[in-house]
Amino acid sequence: MKTIIVVGNGMVGYKFCEKFVAKEESKNYKVIVFGEEPRPAYDRVHLSEFFENQDAKALEMAPAEWYTENNIELIVNERVTDIHKTTKKITTAKDREFSYDYLVLATGSSAFVPPIKGVEKEGVFVYRTIEDLEGMLDYASKLKSKNANAKAAVLGGGLLGLEAGKAVMDMGLEPHIVEFAPKLMPRQLDSRSSQVLQLKLESIGLNIHLSKATNQILGDKSIVGMEFGEDDVLDVEMLIISAGIRPRDELGKTCDLEMGVRGGIVVNNKMQTSDESIYAIGEVALYNQMIYGLVAPGYDMAGVAVDQIIGEAETLMPEEIDMSTKLKLIGVDVASFGEPFMPASKGHSIIFENKTQHLYKRINVSLDGKSLLGGILVGDATDYSMLHQVYLNGMAIPEDPAQLILPASEGGAAFGDVMDLPDEAQICSCESVTKGQICAAIESGEATDIAGVVSCTKAGTGCGGCKPMLADLTNATLKSLGIEVKEGVCEHFDLNRQDLYKIIQVKEYKTFNEVLDNHGNGGHGCELCKPLIASLMASINADTANKEYAIQDSNDRFLANIQRNGTYSVVPRVPGGEITPDKLIALGEIAKKYDLYTKITGGVRIDLFGATLNQLPLIWKELIGHGFESGHAYGKSLRTVKTCVGSTWCRYGMDESVSFGIELENRYRGIRAPHKIKGGVSGCIRECAEARGKDFGLIAVEGGWNLYVGGNGGATPRHAELLAEQIDNETVIKYLDRYLMFYMHTAKPLQRTAAWQERLEGGMEYLKEVIIEDKLGIAVDLEKEMETLVNKFECEWTQAINDPEMMKRFSHFVNSEEDDDNLVFVPMRDQKMPEPWN
């Protein structure tokens, strides 16, 4: 039996143990671990969380029992003081001696304290261990009892310094960050991103002082200030030093191992020091002339040392080490990967900056535009996982690389499918878990969901940054295996929408609970199945959204469109876009009276924004008094039928597009469908109504109408396809009744006609057979169902304002007449808008 002694029980030292006991060969070794701190290894990366709950246990990598269970002797509170290379022995501070066959140095680093005059004063701390934190908390509470507005500074505006800044805020002191460089996080960020980060941090209350060299620390016994220049003083009563790290390499010096000029114990790619029985890993190891201050390379080093010791000699530390990081600093996303700074000679940078939203994105692309070299993200790092993978695996990038970082609404598109990644792509860099390992865990049946993948691969247990990608990958793999490609609408139903439609229709269910109790999985519903079943009930029974309002999506529940600040917009129906001057004036007067922001919508209606819940019924009473009715802009239902002016006025018009548009809009108004439906009617082939961009569109031609279906604007624009040519009004209605009803029966939840039609087996030909030739023999039923819906139409707003019980719903408080007092509007171009979000 050979003995391995691990010196240091930090994150990397612990990881060595964890990786070691996972090996079959570990039973042939005895492992002794020494820790100088009083407790077993804890998660130093998340140290600032200690300020939130002061729960040291929560930060533990593993409890003390874990070591016992795995036959590891853990000796805490005892520092190793000497190594005797020739006799292979170590001595501890308690003067005890232990023999080893292999020695692993994982002593980590300590905080670097610059030689500033007065640095020894009371109230000056370093930010490194739980004991440091306890000392700070103690000191801070004493300060606050004397002075509620006490200030504390952090020396160092790097990654750790900003973490310490958060700690100062959490302790309730006024936080100041003092940085020597002219920017924050000088190692990770370029100047512009650093400025964006600074703006954001200042907006949440951090005071930032850049380009400041501290001359001395003022005060008699305790610190009272920092002096930068003659007249440049910052009054602070506490200082946390976070100016970098220094490797804890004193053991290497005492026993004469090869050392770096500026510290660190030199190791080769096997993690061996100049003595082949002694290994060094983590922040004490100097590899390729570098100390790697990140946890992921430290973990990799631990893995290499484990394999080397048990004889798996081919495991070596790679030449290039990925220093990409993503973290949340005081709630702000910051990430950098690959080469964040890149000289212009090596490639081109694409930069997106929005200081008002505190957003910055930069990617560096090779000169030929074909590969991604690195980048920086501040404010929103949701793209990090994908960009990092694209970079690591040298994947192809879009012809216009800007699409990788543009906000989706501005022409950017979701890029890259997780399934396109190579198997060796590292999804979790903290735990070095590859895509192949994750897929294998699922394919072998070991894991059946995300939680399972996490527990059997450990992916996502480090910084957690890979979780979104992990989820995508798990779901995509499950799907590819055909394992429960959960057709069910959510965890509460294994049935899909089409099944539920039939069940509700046949069993004539009238409430959500009936459906859930008879066909659900025993739960209580959720925000996915509730509105879906509400919509199905409406499609089947012609119910309005007033019937069971608590299962409606918020928009349907309050018969209005919820806006950014929780107020609503109001859109009355203006069929075909035809409106009398009197009605137009009425709209204007109502908007004025209630001070509503007014805009013409994309569907050429008039939208009135900023109505509170309490105002909605008042506004609607007036609108209905002027002959308006609900426009269902809030529902998954018919929105508008857009028309051009047609032959009534236009010199080119072939038919009365407005008249027919109004007829169609009034026919299908209020009908609930899987998603919203829009129509268009053009009076000639000039197509001014853009009818082919709608779910159904008509174009007047010689001899009747051409009927197009399945068009879509939106994220994936698609032209509607020709269903029938030169048909008369009556036939249009017959076909449309059948088409819409067939769509309502068979589409998935929230699937527009375009997507539904595209995935319809047999395509357009099949659709024509069903709709025109009635291949399935259901045409009469479809028409009948539609006829019932059309005849049962009722304006739900008229319903609501005439029923005192329903009216109760429209008040912000149930115990007060007051309105939401949290609303703030700011002026914009003679109107108003909600205060912007942070």
Place this chain on the structure above:
Amino acid sequence: MEEILETYTATELEHVKVWFKAASTKDFPVDGGACIKYKDKQIAVFNFARLDKWYACQNVCPHKMEMVLSRGMIGDDKGTPKVACPLHKKTFSLENGENLNGDLEAIATYPVKIENDFVYIGFSE
């Protein structure tokens, strides 16, 4: 904007000093919620009839600091009762306020009791 969150702290039953008589049980939808006002606080109250339980939490969603949670749909996430914010469908446990589909800060929850068909919310102040 985040300072509004400081108005709300999770209150345990044993720390309740005031039982505020909010409204009649009939004022709340079955399996749904409504908002009540207590001093400067807006509290979302949910009548989770399927579980025969009542829940209360802050009305402000910690995602964008808007007073909207009472208007959200309720349901359960693998057995945990939850509310989904109507703005971006962030979901929160009604039991302990935890954000179930993200890493937002937990929302503050408050004890509820029903006496003589009235809803009382427990506050520590």
